[in-house]
Amino acid sequence: MLLDSKIPEGPLAEKWDKHKFNVKLVNPANKRKYDxxxxxxxxxxxxxxxxLAELGYNVKAFTYHDSPRRAHSIAAQGGINAAKNYQNDGDSVFRLFYDTIKGGDYRAREANVYRLAQVSVNIIDQCVAQGVPFAREYGGLLANRSFGGAQVSRTFYARGQTxxxxxxxxxxxxxxxxxxGKVKLYTRSEMLDLVMVDGVARGIVTRNVLTGEIENHAAHAVVLATGGYGNVFYLSTNAKLCNVTAAWRAHKKGAYFANPCFTQIHPTCIPVSGDYQSKLTLMSESLRNDGRVWVPKTVEMAQRLRKGEIRVQDIQEDDRDYFLERKYPAFGNLVPRDVASRNAKMMCDEGRGVGSTGLAVYLDFAEIIQRTGAEAVSQKYGNLFAMYEKITGEDPYKLPMRIYPAVHYTMGGLWVDYNLQTTIPGLYATGECNFSDHGANRLGASALMQGLADGYFVIPYTIGDYLAQTAPKPVDTQHPAFAEAKAGVQARTEQLLAIKGTRTPDQFHKALGHIMWEYCGMARNAEGLRHAKTEIQRLRKEFWSDVRVVGTGEELNQTLEKAGRVADFLELGELMVDDALARNESCGGHFREEYQTPEGEALRDDENFAYVAAWEYQGDNQPEKLNKEELTFENVKLTQRSYK
Amino acid sequence: MAGSNPNAKPMNLTLNVWRQPNRNTEGRIVEYKVKDISPEMSFLEMLDVLNEDLLHAGEDPVAFDHDCREGICGSCDLFINGRSHGPEKGTTTCQLHMRKFSDGDTITIEPWRANAFPVNKDLSVDRSAFDRIIQAGGYISVNTGGVPDGNEIPVPKEIADRAFEAATCIACGACVAACKNASAMLFVSAKVSQLALLPQGHAERKTRVENMVAQMDKEGFGACTNIGSCAAECPVGISLENIAMLNREFIVAKATSNNLA
Structure with a gap:
């Protein structure tokens, strides 16, 4: 299939307005005829x-949580960007567009990103009207703060809980x-397959996780807003239940998966403390404004520290290596996320990591505490210091924090055109679930912006264009495709229960996570990736003969749910490896060791790799087909990033 | 293996866990032993260890709700040694760590106990009553688009801050579980206060409080008798002042109501 991104003609700044005028509309009386x-x-x-419900469509909303409010968007801390220019500091729609394209290392689509910047201003207005208590100045107006990758203050926030x-x-x-009554809400319902009728998306199959009942649901269009796939690494800052299943099932039904290897590793997370570790907690990027990152200068000293023979206080100033300040004197501790993460890993790989596992570096606030006092530091970072102490039992006012990079966000996702439609007609993907706006690296405070832009201001227009061309006839689940999809889900559930093997879903998940992290994490190379591919194939085979799930499918069975998700991660993992192997360049979060500058920085290859890699499923255990959407840059000049 | 403290000693614990197959079957406390628990583990990671052990033994793992494991989604909801979210103040179960316990301890783990929160299975309860209370009026009726500029209506910082404090409720239900009456007043008052404080919420101020309180009663939550255990056990520090504000809002609404129903 030829990939048509459907980017409207005309100058960048006029594309979205023109497109909104050109899309077909569904008349108000007809909207209630569409589900x-x-x-x-x-x-x-x-x-x-x-x-969509406000417009008059009949909406069915699904979540596997007990309430819609539990979704993992809830954990985002820092803020949301918008080109309001309330600070009079030179912000504009074009500047937000430019920063986002550059931050993404020139691997995102210009037209989508520009539209994102345009509607960013409407998002803030909408949220304020809903009663979102953003931070405000004494005069009563909205406050802003700065964030990485930008030279203006455009981030709106609600303390650390935006x-x-x-x-x-x-x-x-x-x-x-x-x-x-315009939205029918289905909680504790997990989507397990997409149903296609005559080549278009016509519904989904869900499992009620409380009763185990497998259900069919029909509609004229389906929107997937199911988040990212960072949990393929097992350990990540994602919530425990985040998974790729809905997107993956859609992929297997024909939706292309774009840039799966683009994952963001966040440098400042609380490190792993043991094999039992279930997830990783992010500490806001803002800490790097005042914290200094270091490790002991020698491996020997680091070893003694890990064994508890010496304490961190025993290490003299001369024996500390402030490696970011040493290697990047211009940016110091404030280098971008990908650079900071890679360097921390290098130190630990050299054997100079700290903590009993050796997989951590110090983030030290001693200097700022000495210079400004603990009180001033508490004003700025009090809640983060308290959270750190709760988790680690250590007081960061007295001892340096231990941090380590962790998987945080996935820029890749289902391929969508300008309308956010996947390669399956009638199937849309929004938010982190799609690949659209962040290229190879996402800037801070841009994920919330994109999720709400897609949901409030893009999909309501673009889905109408599709529905207007679909007959307003009632749809139901009578078509044989529904029975077939349901039977498939049923069979898979029974298969998982029937294996009765020796290893738990978590054990497989951890093993997969280990492979992904080692070979497809912060740094990748062709040899390691090829090894990972074999390992994943082996693990997947073992999974289907040795996974252990007890209980039945007709009850709340959290092990069964996990097993289904891990099975899909085991397939996605291989595609991520294929994608990383095919992209012979380094860009953003994708660092191929073979492609770096003499100074060890990412080396992009715009001539050969300025494209979106959109993978097409070819059947079980078949290599996927790579389709390319060429990226053209007419409004920004491609440059190499430097932070020396 | 410990993280920050290489000298931390692993613990052996006895767990008394509430097991109940579903809401229509009677439940009971079952005793389990867990070994080599690191003080660095979170409470839920300790339960993960128990569940892996059970799974290997061919037994049904303990069902419990959890997701973000960083104290913000409100999913986790365990009643630990007779207290909502356990012994540490201002902490959700997922942020409670095993260093708060000692080797040899016996820990009793139960689900939230309230008629309005029926048990799904084991430690998982049905909190959809909270959603229905919000659906009864916990919003400002604005459609997408057509709203004024974000800076059109100034909101004094003190008001915005107070609204934020109320808005940080995570709807975990600890307040209900802690209350001898199983009252949901703290939860309802947090939303009512947030929207009553902000100028954007004023248009629906009266109907909102009336409808939300009516739904709260309908769901079978108990009455508030001003004990304050809800606020004492709230993991995010929602203040009792919100209940005072709810009472004021409710009385004013009833006295001057346009709502004839």
Whole structure:
């Protein structure tokens, strides 16, 4: 299939307005004749479901949580970007567009990113009207703060809980439509397959996780807002239940998967403390403004530290290596996320890591505490210091924090065109679930912006264009395709229960995570990736003969749910490796060791790799087919990043 | 293997866990032993260890709700040694760490106990009553688009900060579980206060409080008798002042209501 991104003609700044005029409309009286399924109730899903219901469509919203408000958008800390220029510091739609394209290392689509910057301003207005309690100045106006990758203050925030407040805003809008009867809410329902009728998306198959009942649901269009796939690494900052299943099933039904190897590793997370570790917690990027990153100068000293023979206080100033300040004198501790993460890994690989596992570096606040006092530091970072102490039992006012990079966000996802439609007609993907706006690296405070842009201001227009060309006839689940999909889900459930092997889903998941992290994590090379591919294939085979699930499919069975998700991660993992292997360049979060500058920085190859890699499923255990969408840059000049 | 403290000693514990196959079957406490628990583990990671042990033994793992494991999603909801979210103040179960316990301890783990929160299975309860209370009025009725500029209506910083404090409720239900009456007043008051404080919420101020309180009663939550255990056990520090504000809002609404129903 030829990939048509459907980017409208005309100058960049006029594309979206022209497109909104050109799309077909569904007349108000006809809207109630269309049913739309929205899967996922995070920022992208709740905002889409509420907005579509307000327009008059009949919406069915699905979440595997007990409430829409539990979706992982709730955990986003820092803020949301918008080109409001309230600070009079030179921000504009074009500047936000430019920063996002550059931050993404020139691997995102210009037209999508420009539209994102345009609607960013509407998002703030919408959230304020919903009662989102953003931070304000004494005069009563909205406050802003700075974030990485930008030279202006354009980040709106609600203390360290911006994601929570934005999600509760979208959840309130969704709840209102549930009360009006325009949204039918299905909680504790997990999507396990997509149903296609005559080549278009016509519904989904879900499993009620409380009763185990497998259900069919039909609609004229389906929107997937099911988040990212960072949990393929087992350990990540994602919530425990985050998974790729909905997107992966859609992929196997024909939706292309774009840039799967583009994952973001966040440098400042609380490190792993043992094999039992279940997830990793992010500490806000803002800490690097004042914290100094270091490790002991010698391996020998690091070893003694790890064994508890010496304490961190025993290491003299001369024996400390402030490696970021040493290697990047211009940016110091404030280098971008990918650079900071890679360097921390290098130190640990050399054997100079700290903590009993040796997989951590110090983030030290001693100097700023000495210079400004503990009180001033507490004003700035009090809540983060408290959270750190709760988790580690250590007081960061007295001892340096231990941090290590962790998987945080996935820029890749289902391929979508300008309308956010996947390669399956009638199937849309929004938020982190799609690949659209962040290229090879996402800037801070841009994930919330994209999720809400897609849900509030893009999908309500673009889905209408599709529905207007679909007959307003009632749809139901009578078509044999529904029975077939349901039987497939049923069979798979029974298969998982029938294996009765010796290893638990978590054991397989951890093994997969280990392979992904070692060979497809912060640094990759062809040899390691080829090894990973074989390892994943072996592990997948073992999974299907040795996984252990007890209980039945007709009850709340959390092991069964896990097993299904791990099975899909075991397939996705291989595709990520294929994608990383095919992209013979380094860009953003994708660092191929073979492609670096003499100074060890990422070396892009714009001539050969300025494209979106869109993978097409070819059947079980068949190599996927690579389709390329060439990226053209007419409004920005491609340059090499430097932070020396 | 310990993280920060290489000298931390692993612990052996006895767990008394509530097991209940579903909401229609009677439950009971079952005793389990867990060994070599690192003090660095979170409470839920300790339960992960128990569940892996059970799975290897061919037994049904203990069902419990959890997701973000960083104290913000509100999914986790364990009643530990008779307290919502356990012994540490201002902490959700997922952020509670085993260093708060000692080797040889016996820990009793139960689900939230309230009629309005029926048990799904083991430690997982049904909190959909909270969603229905929000659906009854916990929102500002604005559609997407057509709203004024974000800076059109100034909101004094003190008001915005107070609204934020109320808005940080994570809807975990600890307040209900801690209350001898199983009252949901703290939860309801947090949302009512947030939206009553902000100018954007004023248009629906009266109907909102009336409808949300009516739904709260309908769901079978108990009455508030001003004990304050809800606020004492709230993991995110929602203040009792919100309940005072809810009572004020409710009385004013009832006295001047346009709502004839």
């Amino acid at each position: 739309v399924i929205v899967v996922g109730t995070g920022l992208a899903g709740s905002s889409a479901a509420a907005s 994601g929570q407040q934005l999600l509760l805003g979208a959840y309130s809008a969704l709840s209102r439509q549930v009360a009006y």
